Amino acid sequence: MAEESNEQQIFRVLVVEDEEGIQQLLRLTLQKHGFAVSCAGSVEAAEDLLHDPVPHLIILDWMLPGESGIAWCRNLRRRHKLQGLPIILLTARGEEGDRVHGLESGADDYLAKPFSPRELVARVQALLRRSYGGLSPNRVQIGELSIDVTAHRVTLNGRHVPMGPTEFRILRLFVTNPDRVYSRDALLDLIWGRQTYIEERTVDVHIRRLRRCLEKVHYAHIIETVRGEGYRCNPLPQSPELASEAP
Structure with a gap:
């Protein structure tokens, strides 16, 4: 995806997670590290937050009510304007086959629950660096x-x-x-x-x-x-x- 101007840039993260406790943990952790965070509890709610403006990165739970996170990930990868949108898949499924399945579905990274908040932030920052060429918000x-x-x-x-x-x-x-x-x-x-x-x-x-x-x-x-x-x-x-x- 094309990089935006870094002038007064704050990186936007969309969290799609239906468990309220985990959603709040993600929100607070990312906000404390300077990110602008939007949260949704389902794919349907996330669609309403996906545009104007488009987030820089999505943290997406595998299992969601209605359409699953992994199905939505495949859906996003079929949309031309969103093909390069960085996605971290968040799930309790930690087996190697599940990780491979998640990555083959279009996720850029995979984080198994329970996770360390510091590891989460490190993964987010690393993926943003790879995707946008740097993390230097003003x-x-x-x-x-x-x-x-x-x-x-x-x-x-x-x-x-x-x-x-x-x-x-x-x-x-x-x-x-x-x-x-x-x-x-x-x-x-x-x-x-x-x-x-x-x-x-x-x-x-x-x-x-x-x-x-x-x-x-x-x-x-x-x-x-x-x-x-x-x-x-x-x-x-x-x-x-x-x-x-x-x-």
Whole structure:
């Protein structure tokens, strides 16, 4: 499918899943990673959401009331304008024969239930990269926090969240690569470059500054310390047992 202009682009995902709990899990997980999500509980309802605008990707449950997901997948592949629409098939059927059947029916990827939310997001991002040549939206939304990558501006419900330029560069790197762990050495290379000598503990100083900026709007938890590895961005809601450690 032809790639749209990346100006202010937010990738749209259509979730077709009849189990309400799984549907909500998919919606919340994808929204926390900056995607615009529409949901339908049947193929009939999904048809009403398929146009104006067309989604960038569909997450489709195999077993649905009425027309099955796999039958609809074959149907979509017969439509000229939708032949290249990326589809991830979601199902409790995990046997190799079922996976092959799903892929032969036109799905691009296959995810068996129960699934990890992180694996789901990784599959979505990988498929979007393959289909559209990159994932570089100019604006990332995490809950009510908005990061405008082009304007170098962070806002919460339209209110500016001040931070220094180095802190913003670190935040931009994290939110555009959610769940990826960056070592201190990697951050030194990516943020400061190798042309100047900076000690690794400088990274910890700027991480603390970034967390202080985000703490004022109750979003410091999205920057996690990974013991012995470095740091990552976790856009999912904070739970007490997963609270990030201070560097």
